[in-house]
Amino acid sequence: MSMENALPISHRQRLWLYALGGLVMLFLIAPSVIIVIMSFSGSSLLEFPPQEWSLRWYESYFGSLEWRDATIVSVKAAVMTAIVATLLGTAAAYAINARTLRLTGLINALLTASLIIPVILIGIGTFFLYARIGLNNTLTGLVIAHTVQALPLVVLTVLSGLRSYDMNQEMVARSLGANRFSAFFQVTMPQIRFSIVSGALFAFITSFDEVVVSLFISGGETTTLTRRMFNALRDQIDPTIAAISTCLIVLSIVLLSAAQLFGRGR
Amino acid sequence: MSLASASLDHASRRDGALNGDALNADARREARGMLALLSPGLFLVFAVIIVPIGWLFWLSLFDESGQLSAANYARFFEQASYIKTFVTTFKVAFTVTGACILLGYPLAYMLSQLPRRAASICLIFVVLPFWTSVLVRTYAWLVILQRKGLVNTWLMDLGVISQPLPLANNFAGVVIGMTHIMLPFLVLPLYASMKTIDVDCLRAGMNLGASPAATFRQIFFPLSLPGLASGVVIVFVLCLGFFVTPALMGGGKVIMWAMRMEQTTSLYSNWGAGAALGVVLLGVTLALLGLFHWLLGARATGVWSRR
Numbered sequence: 001m002s003m004e005n006a007l008p009i010s011h012r013q014r015l016w017l018y019a020l021g022g023l024v025m026l027f028l029i030a031p032s033v034i035i036v037i038m039s040f041s042g043s044s045l046l047e048f049p050p051q052e053w054s055l056r057w058y059e060s061y062f063g064s065l066e067w068r069d070a071t072i073v074s075v076k077a078a079v080m081t082a083i084v085a086t087l088l089g090t091a092a093a094y095a096i097n098a099r100t101l102r103l104t105g106l107i108n109a110l111l112t113a114s115l116i117i118p119v120i121l122i123g124i125g126t127f128f129l130y131a132r133i134g135l136n137n138t139l140t141g142l143v144i145a146h147t148v149q150a151l152p153l154v155v156l157t158v159l160s161g162l163r164s165y166d167m168n169q170e171m172v173a174r175s176l177g178a179n180r181f182s183a184f185f186q187v188t189m190p191q192i193r194f195s196i197v198s199g200a201l202f203a204f205i206t207s208f209d210e211v212v213v214s215l216f217i218s219g220g221e222t223t224t225l226t227r228r229m230f231n232a233l234r235d236q237i238d239p240t241i242a243a244i245s246t247c248l249i250v251l252s253i254v255l256l257s258a259a260q261l262f263g264r265g266r
Numbered sequence: 267m268s269l270a271s272a273s274l275d276h277a278s279r280r281d282g283a284l285n286g287d288a289l290n291a292d293a294r295r296e297a298r299g300m301l302a303l304l305s306p307g308l309f310l311v312f313a314v315i316i317v318p319i320g321w322l323f324w325l326s327l328f329d330e331s332g333q334l335s336a337a338n339y340a341r342f343f344e345q346a347s348y349i350k351t352f353v354t355t356f357k358v359a360f361t362v363t364g365a366c367i368l369l370g371y372p373l374a375y376m377l378s379q380l381p382r383r384a385a386s387i388c389l390i391f392v393v394l395p396f397w398t399s400v401l402v403r404t405y406a407w408l409v410i411l412q413r414k415g416l417v418n419t420w421l422m423d424l425g426v427i428s429q430p431l432p433l434a435n436n437f438a439g440v441v442i443g444m445t446h447i448m449l450p451f452l453v454l455p456l457y458a459s460m461k462t463i464d465v466d467c468l469r470a471g472m473n474l475g476a477s478p479a480a481t482f483r484q485i486f487f488p489l490s491l492p493g494l495a496s497g498v499v500i501v502f503v504l505c506l507g508f509f510v511t512p513a514l515m516g517g518g519k520v521i522m523w524a525m526r527m528e529q530t531t532s533l534y535s536n537w538g539a540g541a542a543l544g545v546v547l548l549g550v551t552l553a554l555l556g557l558f559h560w561l562l563g564a565r566a567t568g569v570w571s572r573r
Contacts, residue, residue, distance in 0.1 A: 009478050012377070023375030024369045028449060031406030032398060034416065038409065044407050050478040092307040095300040100293070107304060110311050114529050117315060118507025118551060120524035121544040124531050125318030148314045151307055180299075209399040212509050212524075216532075229401050233514050237408060245402040252398045 032249050039242035046239060057243035066228065067244065073218070074208055076139060081201025081207035082148040086200040088147065094184070096155070096163040112152040119212040122149070127216035145213050151201035157202060161195025187197045194262040201259045205252060236266040322541035329538065338542035348526070358440055358512070359505035365445040366501050370452040371494065376462035377453075389457075391423070396450035404511045407443040408434055411515075443511040448504060452497035459493020460486075492562055499558040503551050512546025515559040523547055 011018075015261055034048060041050030061067050092111060096104060114122060125138065126145050135141030165188065173183040189196070214224045225244070232238055329337040342348045373392070377385050395403065410416045411433035418430040433439055463486060471481040509524035516522070521529075523543065531540035 013478070017372060017376050017379070020372040021388070024373040024449075025388060027369065028395050028446065031403055031410060031446065032395065034410060035402065035406045047419070088307040088310065091303040095303040098296075098300050099419050100297050101301050101304075107308065108307055112314075113311060113315055116503075116551065116555060117319070117546050118524065118544070120507055120509050120527050121319060121322075121548055122315060124527060124540060124544060125322055126314055127531075128322060128537070129314070129318040137440050144310065146315060148310050151311065155307075202565070205397060209401070211399075215528075226399065226401055229405075230510070230514070233401070233405060233408070237405075237412070241405055242409070245399075245405055248399050248402050253394065256394065256397050 022163075035242050036246045036249060038239070039246040040144050041239065041242075044239060046237065046242075057239045058238045062244045064240070067225075067240070069221070070223050070225040070228040073139070073142075077142045077146060077224065078208040080139075080143045082149055082200045082204040085147045085150040085154050086196060086204040087153050089199060089203070090158050090196055092151070093155045093158035093162060097159060099165070108194060111155050114149045115152050119149075123213040123216040126213055130217055136217050138186050139222050141217055142214065142222060142224070143207075145217055146207035146210055147203075149210060149213065150206040153202040153206060154199035157199035158192065158195050161192040165191050198259040199264045201255045201262075205255050209248070209250070236246045294424045311517060319544070322537070323545050325537050326539075326542035326545050330536075330544050338538045339546070341539065342542070342546070351521050351523060351526045354520060355506060358437070358444065358520070358522060359502050361441050362444045362448055362505050363498055363502045365441065366448050366452040367494070367498065369445070370449055370456060370497065373449075374453045374456040374460055374493075375490075377457050378463075392450050392453050392457075395446070396454070400447055403446060404443050404514050407439070407446065407511075408515060411439050434515055435519065437516075437520055439517070440512045440517040440520045440522075441490065443515045444505060444508060447508075447511060448501045451504060452494075452501050455497045455500070456490065456493045459496070460490050495558065495562055499554060503554055507547055 038048055038050060040053050040055070042052035042054035042056060043050065049115060083239065095101065096107060101107065122145075126141075130136040130141050135144070169191075170183045170188045175179065175236045178186065198266075209226065210224075211226045211230055214227045215230060218224045218227050229241055229244060232241060326338050327334060327336075329335040342352070368375055377388055380388060408415070412418075413432075413434070414432045415434065417433060419428075421427045422430065433442070467489070468481050471485045472478070476484065507524050508522065509528065512520050512522040513525050513528070516525070524547075527540050527543045527547070530536050530543065
């Protein structure tokens with residue numbers, strides 16, 4: 001099926017294309033690689049490759065109460081966002097897939113609105129709303145705001161799982177006497193669980209990496225890791241951030257591999 | 267006999283009507299159930315996105331003394347600093363989109379031509395940055411491009427330059443950092459659409475004597491344009507409202523739309539003006555997406571399901 005078998009063009013004639021594509025891939029991956037290597041540097045100068053190696057920036061990250069508190073806030077928010085967004089998103093995807101409601105276009109547009117609307121506007125709007133109802137600088141407020149941003153990803157992921165699943169199976173279970181809930185949990189969910197888990201992982205990382213909205217609505221004791229990093233970067237370039245960045249890159253790799261693995265299971 | 271059939275007929279019609287009622291009631295119950303499943307998600311979106319934005323829109327219609335006026339919008343045309351912000355924003359958005367096309371098209375083309383296994387390995391190079399924190403990637407570019415950063419140190423050690431190049435904290439830094447962040451948004455939809463191009467069309471072209479270059483120019487390229495368009499639209503729209511990279515890499519000199527919104531609301535607490543900026547930004551975004559949807563009939567949010 002691959003094209004170089006189908007077309008009379010040899011790999012050699014395509015060398016320039018591979019070189020160009022390779023360079024762009026290098027451009028995409030190099031920054032992360034450089035940061036990971038530099039995070040093990042022993043000097044406070046950001047030099048590459050480092051002259052001496054050490055774990056001092058990791059010690060400075062894990063030893064700092066401020067960074068640790070911010071990390072804990074981010075983890076808490078991300079876990080809760082993943083749970084809430086997965087529940088609401090799966091329910092919504094199931095309802096959209098059933099196609100019994102009118103206005104599906106409008107419902108889709110509303111649920112995916114946070115992918116299109118400029119994040120800065122969501123940030124300012126949420127801050128404005130939260131100031132009236134006292135949700136600024138609270139974990140609850142953070143989880144609600146992040147859930148709205150993660151919801152579209154869960155809906156899209158679960159929906160793609162449901163589209164490759166034959167809903168008649170659930171009908172059969174119901175006609176054999178299972179009620180709606182047990183039909184879903186015993187027949188449908190086991191078959192779309194990989195999409196649900198992928199959706200949950202995407203929700204987790206969306207919340208954990210979120211910067212702009214957190215900048216507005218988190219602070220004080222609920223300062224997120226990204227907000228603290230953003231403020232630190234505005235002042236000066238602290239190599240501790242290289243260590244934190246490496247941890248975030250590793251987290252992305254782990255979650256993405258998990259999502260891929262689950263995706264293949266489907 | 268006829269009496270019996272008449273009563274049977276009557277009974278079946280009555281059953282039919284009852285069945286019809288039962289089916290309708292069932293459908294209504296089903297619809298209510300589905301609505302109940304959707305409502306928590308819809309409620310959150312409504313409460314956290316629609317209500318605050320509607321509120322901000324309302325606020326933007328009043329001036330500082332609380333009078334209904336267009337002052338918040340009029341200043342966009344009157345004050346030079348606002349005009350400069352818009353010009354900068356569009357300049358950055360056009361430059362970044364152009365850079366993404368130049369870098370992204372060859373990469374997507376290469377990915378679409380590779381065998382399946384090789385393509386999925388190369389795709390990691392696109393997907394991994396896509397899911398790496400924007401903050402981490404911006405930090406990396408700061409480290410690489412700043413005055414005493416990697417590029418300048420290397421070039422000076424090699425003797426290519428004697429003075430550090432101004433690469434960060436200016437327009438160039440913002441463009442490089444943002445291009446890196448936007449590139450996957452262009453490559454993923456473009457690659458997905460290139461995969462759907464029928465190889466037989468290309469083979470037919472070459473069988474009829476077209477050179478590889480002509481086949482590409484006359485067959486492949488035109489067929490890849492819808493995918494390119496969807497990538498371009500999403501990148502351009504994201505650039506218009508982008509905040510993190512210009513805020514950290516612009517050195518206070520490159521003020522983009524979103525930064526202006528943040529300054530107006532956080533620093534000067536001028537909600538009316540900030541809200542007006544947001545309303546216009548949302549209007550431009552929706553207009554561009556609407557135009558794209560109208561022209562090509564595709565949804566720009568597709569990039570998220572094509573990871």
